[in-house]
Amino acid sequence: MTNESPCCFLDRPGQPRLAYVKHAGEAGRATLVWLGGFRSDMEGGKALALDAWAEETGQPFLRFDYSGHGRSEGAFEDGGIGQWREDALAMIDSTEGPLVLCGSSMGGWIALLVALARPKRVKALLLIAPAPDFTEDLMWEGMPQHVREALMRDGVWMQPSEYGPSPITRKLIEEGRNWLLLDGPIPFSGPVRILQGWRDRDVPWTHAARLLERIDSDDLVFTLVKNGDHRLSEPEDLDRLRETAEALCALVDKGS
Numbered sequence: 578m579t580n581e582s583p584c585c586f587l588d589r590p591g592q593p594r595l596a597y598v599k600h601a602g603e604a605g606r607a608t609l610v611w612l613g614g615f616r617s618d619m620e621g622g623k624a625l626a627l628d629a630w631a632e633e634t635g636q637p638f639l640r641f642d643y644s645g646h647g648r649s650e651g652a653f654e655d656g657g658i659g660q661w662r663e664d665a666l667a668m669i670d671s672t673e674g675p676l677v678l679c680g681s682s683m684g685g686w687i688a689l690l691v692a693l694a695r696p697k698r699v700k701a702l703l704l705i706a707p708a709p710d711f712t713e714d715l716m717w718e719g720m721p722q723h724v725r726e727a728l729m730r731d732g733v734w735m736q737p738s739e740y741g742p743s744p745i746t747r748k749l750i751e752e753g754r755n756w757l758l759l760d761g762p763i764p765f766s767g768p769v770r771i772l773q774g775w776r777d778r779d780v781p782w783t784h785a786a787r788l789l790e791r792i793d794s795d796d797l798v799f800t801l802v803k804n805g806d807h808r809l810s811e812p813e814d815l816d817r818l819r820e821t822a823e824a825l826c827a828l829v830d831k832g833s
Contacts, residue, residue, distance in 0.1 A: 587671060593644040593651030595664055602637030607675040607829045611640035614682030616743055618647030622810040623818060630819045641668050654744050657752040662690045677826050681705040689758055692765050700829045701768045703822055706807055708780045712753030759787050768796040768828055770821050774805025
């Protein structure tokens with residue numbers, strides 16, 4: 578989606594500038610941070626729905642584009658999970674106070690990595706069709722042998738998808754192995770809310786459900802939407818997203 582909302586840019590020496598939109602909101606409240614998905618940007622329907630809700634309610638809110646995404650600088654093909662994790666850390670380190678991270682698809686993986694890197698600041702997680710380890714479990718493992726060979730030989734493979742061809746790089750696959758999470762416990766004890774579509778063909782619900790046994794938190798609620806797909810962007814999905822975000826932010830603010 579394209580949106581003409583004004584944005585700012587975070588300058589970083591030797592790194593691509595990152596585009597972002599921020600609402601300061603009411604002082605003393607936790608900041609809700611939107612972490613988008615693979616090849617997505619901060620102008621998607623879910624991000625804009627949360628943006629509008631935050632502006633109406635005084636909820637501090639931050640959304641941004643990873644390098645190589647949206648309005649941020651950099652080439653998409655140069656990125657990887659480690660780079661996009663660093664982008665997210667740079668953005669949240671430019672803010673102060675407690676955080677609630679809202680990650681969609683790949684953004685769910687990034688949210689978990691950020692929570693592990695900043696345990697004192699990240700208080701809660703809202704994950705939408707979370708896709709930790711997707712480069713290995715949902716991409717590499719499902720590739721036919723001839724595609725794997727072409728990817729290793731050529732350094733890139735154009736993956737067909739309903740959103741348009743996606744360049745999958747050898748770097749993305751190999752570097753992603755440095756950040757895998759699902760083989761062991763994930764030491765996060767704050768509240769976690771997961772929204773997942775049962776009809777999701779990109780991130781099967783069974784993949785997202787693996788987080789139930791990996792995340793340490795006892796306050797974890799997994800909501801499976803029977804008619805939901807990967808986008809979870811129907812009006813009723815957006816209502817559910819706003820309601821979940823509001824309840825989670827209120828829970829964090831109450832405990833602060």
